[in-house]
Amino acid sequence: MKKLIDIPFELNVVSIARTVHVEPDSPDGQTLRELIEQARQVARPKALYKEAFLDGKGADTVTVEGVTFTSRMLRANLDRVERVFPFVATCGHEMDTVTLPTGDLLAEFWWDAIKAVLLGAAIRHFSERLKQRFALGKTSSMSPGSGDVDVWPIEQQRELFALLGDVKGQIGVELTESFLMKPNKTVSGICFATEVDFHSCQVCRRKDCPSRSAAFDPALWDLHQRG
Numbered sequence: 001m002k003k004l005i006d007i008p009f010e011l012n013v014v015s016i017a018r019t020v021h022v023e024p025d026s027p028d029g030q031t032l033r034e035l036i037e038q039a040r041q042v043a044r045p046k047a048l049y050k051e052a053f054l055d056g057k058g059a060d061t062v063t064v065e066g067v068t069f070t071s072r073m074l075r076a077n078l079d080r081v082e083r084v085f086p087f088v089a090t091c092g093h094e095m096d097t098v099t100l101p102t103g104d105l106l107a108e109f110w111w112d113a114i115k116a117v118l119l120g121a122a123i124r125h126f127s128e129r130l131k132q133r134f135a136l137g138k139t140s141s142m143s144p145g146s147g148d149v150d151v152w153p154i155e156q157q158r159e160l161f162a163l164l165g166d167v168k169g170q171i172g173v174e175l176t177e178s179f180l181m182k183p184n185k186t187v188s189g190i191c192f193a194t195e196v197d198f199h200s201c202q203v204c205r206r207k208d209c210p211s212r213s214a215a216f217d218p219a220l221w222d223l224h225q226r227g
Contacts, residue, residue, distance in 0.1 A: 003170050004047040009121035011036045020113050032110050039114045042094045045122035046171040049087035067163045071152035074142050081192045086163050089126050090186035091118035093172035115185035136193050143189035154179045160188055
């Protein structure tokens with residue numbers, strides 16, 4: 001198990017202001033600057049991962065160190081893979097300790113945007129460290145609950161957290177009864193070496209998703225449906 005806690009990050013006022021459609025020199029821009037400064041003081045983005053090996057593969061399952069995951073797409077993606085890297089990356093639970101103005105929806109929206117930047121820093125740091133440490137080339141990843149509901153059910157967060165161990169104790173990320181994660185700007189999944197680019201968004205039919213990282217791929221979706 002490897003914990004990454006000293007993750008560098010940059011909170012660029014102009015870039016974040018552009019993301020949330022705020023003029024940096026406006027009164028709202030000043031409030032945003034104050035929130036960013038608060039975040040700089042408390043933010044501690046983190047990641048947790050491990051090197052793991054597959055025990056077996058079924059028709060639509062893969063078993064990793066005794067933990068079985070059910071997903072046709074995951075099984076297909078790991079067809080020629082024997083080593084994987086389960087992970088959790090987060091903006092850091094410290095961001096949820098800051099008290100925002102009660103009922104200020106804009107401040108909450110801006111704070112979430114700042115948390116998203118910190119999550120991005122954690123993901124990039126994890127990816128770079130993984131490639132350096134294990135001499136990996138191209139990698140892809142899949143996350144429970146990402147993509148259409150039956151691509152890899154979100155309920156399998158339970159198995160992923162079991163594979164990683166004490167995630168809350170290690171990096172402060174908690175899995176809720178509905179299988180969401182706290183803090184909200186957190187991602188989990190399985191990373192693996194690949195020769196083909198894959199994004200869960202390619203098999204997600206949701207339209208106008210603000211988090212989409214790749215276009216819907218009808219051919220890949222048909223392959224998933226056929227199993």
